[in-house]
Amino acid sequence: MKPTWPLLALTLLQGLSVGLTTVAATLLIWHLSEPSFVLACQAAALITGGIGGISSFFHMHRLSAGKYILRRLKTSWLSREALSTGVYTMVVALSVFSRLLVSATSLWLAFSVAAAALGIMAVYITAMLYATIRAMRSWHSPLTVLMFLGAAAVSGISWAWGITAIMHTSVPGLSTALGIVLAITVVLKVLQIRHFRDADHLVMSSTGTGLSQKPYRVLDTGTTKPPYRHQTQIWPALTLVQRIWGYGLMIVLMWGLPSAGLIFWHYSTFHIVGAMGVTLGLIFERWMFFGDATHSSRVWFADEPKRASQVVH
Amino acid sequence: MQLTIITDLNKCVGCKSCQVSCKEHNTSGDFGPVPDHEPYREVDGMWWNRVLSVEAGEYPQASVMYLPKACMHCYDAPCVPVCPTGASYKRQDNGVVLIDYDSCIGCQLCMWACPYGVREFDEHEGVVKKCTLCIDRIEDETLPEKDRQPACVQSCPTHARTFGDLDDPESEVSKLVAQRQGFTLLPELGARPSVHYLPRRPMPHSVEDQEIDEVLEANQS
Numbered sequence: 377m378k379p380t381w382p383l384l385a386l387t388l389l390q391g392l393s394v395g396l397t398t399v400a401a402t403l404l405i406w407h408l409s410e411p412s413f414v415l416a417c418q419a420a421a422l423i424t425g426g427i428g429g430i431s432s433f434f435h436m437h438r439l440s441a442g443k444y445i446l447r448r449l450k451t452s453w454l455s456r457e458a459l460s461t462g463v464y465t466m467v468v469a470l471s472v473f474s475r476l477l478v479s480a481t482s483l484w485l486a487f488s489v490a491a492a493a494l495g496i497m498a499v500y501i502t503a504m505l506y507a508t509i510r511a512m513r514s515w516h517s518p519l520t521v522l523m524f525l526g527a528a529a530v531s532g533i534s535w536a537w538g539i540t541a542i543m544h545t546s547v548p549g550l551s552t553a554l555g556i557v558l559a560i561t562v563v564l565k566v567l568q569i570r571h572f573r574d575a576d577h578l579v580m581s582s583t584g585t586g587l588s589q590k591p592y593r594v595l596d597t598g599t600t601k602p603p604y605r606h607q608t609q610i611w612p613a614l615t616l617v618q619r620i621w622g623y624g625l626m627i628v629l630m631w632g633l634p635s636a637g638l639i640f641w642h643y644s645t646f647h648i649v650g651a652m653g654v655t656l657g658l659i660f661e662r663w664m665f666f667g668d669a670t671h672s673s674r675v676w677f678a679d680e681p682k683r684a685s686q687v688v689h
Numbered sequence: 690m691q692l693t694i695i696t697d698l699n700k701c702v703g704c705k706s707c708q709v710s711c712k713e714h715n716t717s718g719d720f721g722p723v724p725d726h727e728p729y730r731e732v733d734g735m736w737w738n739r740v741l742s743v744e745a746g747e748y749p750q751a752s753v754m755y756l757p758k759a760c761m762h763c764y765d766a767p768c769v770p771v772c773p774t775g776a777s778y779k780r781q782d783n784g785v786v787l788i789d790y791d792s793c794i795g796c797q798l799c800m801w802a803c804p805y806g807v808r809e810f811d812e813h814e815g816v817v818k819k820c821t822l823c824i825d826r827i828e829d830e831t832l833p834e835k836d837r838q839p840a841c842v843q844s845c846p847t848h849a850r851t852f853g854d855l856d857d858p859e860s861e862v863s864k865l866v867a868q869r870q871g872f873t874l875l876p877e878l879g880a881r882p883s884v885h886y887l888p889r890r891p892m893p894h895s896v897e898d899q900e901i902d903e904v905l906e907a908n909q910s
Contacts, residue, residue: 377801437794437795437796437812437816438793438815439794441774441792441793442794444773445794446773447773447774448772448773448774448775451771452770452771452772454798505798509767509801510767510802510804510879511801511802511878579875579877592743592745593743593744593745594741594742594744595743597705597741599734599736600739605810605812606735606809606810606811606812607800607806607809607810608800608810609797609800609801609803609808671806672804672805672806672878673803673805674806676806
């Protein structure tokens, strides 16, 4: 599918915001850090969540019809996403302002916990939007939901880790938590990449067309040309070299740099480098999520890759 | 009632008259290979009906199949429930899947949900468009009865396309599907498309002159 910057910004910044909110709520419940650090995490969550929410407006090509977006809450995950992300951002704002303006600790705690719960729900809903699309064979898997939640956890914890370096403070257990989510997400990502490759073989145009399984060629009629400006569910198939670059940079940035940061944890610079690495790595991860996805209609496009037998030796 | 189009793949010769007549009847916005607002760009315009040419085999045993592909007006159209604004809907009275352009926000989620890739994005108007089964023609009571059918059906020179109600067991389309083992595309994705195709019959064996001579010689000896 064609990756577009509003979708990249919305999904990445929403995940980052929810990750930070969840870290903040956890620290607040267990009294693990200074209130100023928790507030800094929540303020960062509010800013990133707000930018993500604003960028989603650019994905709509007719804003005048935007007022109807909650009409299909019963069936549409996009309607639910608009509602859940909007409510989440408002509750994060309430948690920040309750601390700044009211200074009532119990109210702050209540809003923080509510924001974290709503945020996790919002990420789940966003992930389900993609995972429930049967035609997008690469996304139609529980791995999509798990990876969205994992990405939110990695980005939130790594940013919190970076904020500790900026504020010259330390939070017990944050490095361990980062190591654990990095290990979980690398496993999830490997499984997801494998699922993406399997998705290439899940649909065949020979199904029911009376064609044999012999090699066939979809002839280019001249009216369908990359980058398929009118058919955005399709994106020219990535070459092996492009995939190696995309996934390679993702691995180095998202797991390599933060792992180096965990090894040299006593240097605060490495905390910031690790957080930046995760952020850049997630941009590659999400770009490949969209750009490398296989839609079922790909089989009717002339640039469908020809596949040899997988079992012959 | 479920209105639909049945295409006989034996009769389709790939002339693309259905593709062109569809465009001629429905022209608007980006719906043209060289739209008025950008006439010199690459010829990659919007087509609600695309005739695919699929070549199989190697010479001399090669064959080409033509497959007209437009909206399948599915019973369980996946594009309908995903639409956040209700712009995509399926009519209860005749089963046609339509888009209300006034409610469409152009998010393109329906394009991802459609397994057949037959929805196209009009970047000029910012909405998604697709085959309407020529709803304006089939419901126009000022037209003679014989003209109340989609433009692609009416223009087909080989009469490969048949229009009718698939839910009526006595209709021509129902009989064709039942008698000729009509099939749908990508049934494994569960959309239950109403548009059916009639399968091609096996290609007759071609007899070369040399083979005839060999048989005649064998008989004479």
